[in-house]
Amino acid sequence: MRDTTSSCARNDVIETLSGAQLTAWQTGRLREVTSHAYREVPFYRKLWDRAGVEPGMLRSLEDFARFPTISKHDLVQAGDCWTNPHQGPVAFSTRGTSGAPLLVWLSAEEEEAYIQPTMRGFRWAGFQSGMTALLMSPVWHRLAACEAHAIARLGGRCAFFWGSMGAEFTDSFLHTLSSQRPEFITTTAPFLLSLIRRSHGATSRPPHELFKGVRSVVVVGLPLTPRMREFLRDRLEVEDVFERGGTQEGAAIDECRLHTAPHVHEDVCYLEVLDDAGVRVAPGVRGRLIVTKLSTAGSVFVRYDTEDIAAFAAGECACGCGFCRLKIYGRPESSVLVGDRLITAYDVRMCIEEDPALLGRNVLLIREANARAGVLTVAVEGEARDPAKLQARLREQLGVATAEVVWLGDLRVNWGFRQVLDRREIQLPRS
Amino acid sequence: MPTENPYLCFDVPGGRLAFGAGDLDIWAEHLAWCYRMMGIPDGATIAVQDFGSSPISFLGSSLLMPGLRRGVAERIDGRFICLDASAERVTLTPALLAQLAVDALVIREDVLELLSAELRKKGFADLAQRTMKTIVVFGDEPPALNPARIPPSRYFMHVENALLLAPQCVKCECFHLRDGFYDVAGRMIRNLRMPAPAYGLPRGELFPPSHCAEGIRDWCIGWSPRGRGM
Numbered sequence: 082m083r084d085t086t087s088s089c090a091r092n093d094v095i096e097t098l099s100g101a102q103l104t105a106w107q108t109g110r111l112r113e114v115t116s117h118a119y120r121e122v123p124f125y126r127k128l129w130d131r132a133g134v135e136p137g138m139l140r141s142l143e144d145f146a147r148f149p150t151i152s153k154h155d156l157v158q159a160g161d162c163w164t165n166p167h168q169g170p171v172a173f174s175t176r177g178t179s180g181a182p183l184l185v186w187l188s189a190e191e192e193e194a195y196i197q198p199t200m201r202g203f204r205w206a207g208f209q210s211g212m213t214a215l216l217m218s219p220v221w222h223r224l225a226a227c228e229a230h231a232i233a234r235l236g237g238r239c240a241f242f243w244g245s246m247g248a249e250f251t252d253s254f255l256h257t258l259s260s261q262r263p264e265f266i267t268t269t270a271p272f273l274l275s276l277i278r279r280s281h282g283a284t285s286r287p288p289h290e291l292f293k294g295v296r297s298v299v300v301v302g303l304p305l306t307p308r309m310r311e312f313l314r315d316r317l318e319v320e321d322v323f324e325r326g327g328t329q330e331g332a333a334i335d336e337c338r339l340h341t342a343p344h345v346h347e348d349v350c351y352l353e354v355l356d357d358a359g360v361r362v363a364p365g366v367r368g369r370l371i372v373t374k375l376s377t378a379g380s381v382f383v384r385y386d387t388e389d390i391a392a393f394a395a396g397e398c399a400c401g402c403g404f405c406r407l408k409i410y411g412r413p414e415s416s417v418l419v420g421d422r423l424i425t426a427y428d429v430r431m432c433i434e435e436d437p438a439l440l441g442r443n444v445l446l447i448r449e450a451n452a453r454a455g456v457l458t459v460a461v462e463g464e465a466r467d468p469a470k471l472q473a474r475l476r477e478q479l480g481v482a483t484a485e486v487v488w489l490g491d492l493r494v495n496w497g498f499r500q501v502l503d504r505r506e507i508q509l510p511r512s
Numbered sequence: 513m514p515t516e517n518p519y520l521c522f523d524v525p526g527g528r529l530a531f532g533a534g535d536l537d538i539w540a541e542h543l544a545w546c547y548r549m550m551g552i553p554d555g556a557t558i559a560v561q562d563f564g565s566s567p568i569s570f571l572g573s574s575l576l577m578p579g580l581r582r583g584v585a586e587r588i589d590g591r592f593i594c595l596d597a598s599a600e601r602v603t604l605t606p607a608l609l610a611q612l613a614v615d616a617l618v619i620r621e622d623v624l625e626l627l628s629a630e631l632r633k634k635g636f637a638d639l640a641q642r643t644m645k646t647i648v649v650f651g652d653e654p655p656a657l658n659p660a661r662i663p664p665s666r667y668f669m670h671v672e673n674a675l676l677l678a679p680q681c682v683k684c685e686c687f688h689l690r691d692g693f694y695d696v697a698g699r700m701i702r703n704l705r706m707p708a709p710a711y712g713l714p715r716g717e718l719f720p721p722s723h724c725a726e727g728i729r730d731w732c733i734g735w736s737p738r739g740r741g742m
Contacts (some may be wrong), residue, residue, distance in 0.1 A: 153727075157611065160611070167577070169590070169594075170573055170585040170586065170590070170591050170592060171572070171573045171575045171585060171592050171594065172575070172576070172591065172592070172593045172594065172612075173594050174593075174594070174595065174601070174604055174608055176600075176604070177604045177607065180603045181607045181611075182607055182608055183592065183611075183613055184608055184611055187575055188575075189574070189575060190565065194576050216568075217564075217592075218564025218575065218596060219564045219569075219570055219576045219577065220560075220562075220563075220564040220569045220570070220572075220594035220595070220596050221564060221594075221596055225564075225575050226575055226594075227657070229576075229577055229578050230577075230578045232578075233519060233578035233579065235579070237519075237521065238518070238519050238520070238521070239520050239521070239525065239578075240520075240521045240522075240523070240567065241520075241521070241522045241524050241564065241565040241570075242525045242526055243522075243525060243563060243565050245563055245564075245596050245597065245598035245601075246561055246598065247598050247599065247600065253523065256523060257523045260524075260528075261521060273571070338588060387709075437541070
């Protein structure tokens, strides 16, 4: 295995830096990354020359904010010009939810940097030496590839189930769960919800029997509402459920035990939240998530606009970790425009889940052809329940003129990463 | 003999693979040998559309597994593209192949039809065939020829619970059971490097060593031309 002593020591120090010290350290890293990108990656050199910026001028985070943001489209178009000579031997694909997928490269040096925050996140989630972890497929995501390394270094065993993260593999997951008896699980929230739904079948064992002995579940893939976390924790009867997040482009976030909002692993990524004019927004205000990876290895991302909708949390977390906190609420694909308001599936679930009887039901937003009409249409699984109250709640809390709820009855919709359907894609029952 | 102190367990159809210290490198070396037998040159870019719990995936690089000192990518000084075999991910493959020329696409037989349809839909089928070798991974026997699928350049036999990895040789067209890794008694194939259940070959012909100069001490499995999809 690779020698990790020096990087472990470095990361321990990082976690205890004051805000000013961390800013100074990050500024130095940004200067290093931009210098490397300017020197080695033609795409950035051309881009920054055109914009009149160069790494030598970078003395502060305000200076860095003058560098232009980039999009996935820019990188797909750039082709070989975006190649980093140190990009590494392994590539992962983005999910392509917003158009063409992008191949993102990982190198050993970069992975080494990302294993440290993965270990930190797993420690926060209660992983201890000697435990067995049932993990996501290492080829699913570059962050998933770091997970087994982190577990091994924390003194644990890794178990993997056969298949992938689709609902058709829940049996396979349950088989491994019952035979390996893990204390720690990483998976996706849609997968867990599919599994809970599956357990409603007459012949299935209740989920809490299968999850007996599991202490922590760490989920990705769906922003957890507080009530959804409680629902998962109570239905599975596990000690706690943690939200983990990140992007193939380098963002990495993990919740601590206080669940105030996921902490950004600021030793590996520098994240910004900007409004539509490209101006940084205050904590608590939503904007677009911009990612810069603090590594010169792997694919280089400098001020990459993920299009994710996110907000920094205000203030400090009582857990004692000084890393800032960020909640990712969704993406344009998991949101609908109603009038001039962008409503995320997360926002709608927050409203719907106020009624405990609606917890765990799948919810889909329906994208109407005419957003200007100001109508929010939501499809909810199962039979109707207090529809007038729910419509009123949606109108009031989301600030839309009209809210329509379509009750899907027995129609079951797979829990997935996709939370919005175009009106023409689905034949909805009459409300 | 069971694996000592396994720290990695992979559930596979019909069984489980457990690996202790040093085990992974034995199999990564074998997998690199398999690729060479199938004509994949050193320095190649290999894309694998398989599940993460398949050794064809997780042995791809040391970046994917702890304790793996050198995966396939490091052993052939090549590159490894992780393509999960879920239907959702298969639909993305044509766009990825358009971005990057790969030398070999290794794909599970059960998703080949879906990928073929996606390639045709996006107009990449001809391009894909011109620029890369398609290696189709099957279990018990090679699939029959199906014009709806992109024609494979090679087949790769993989019986998951026996950790049986037998490449189709570029020279003799048969599937080599590498000497020192597998032993044959009657129609039973036994894994010599891993405590795995023996595999009973249901069909096909077994040729004893001396069949092919590419692996003079290997047993080989041959199928009729139809069985080979020809």
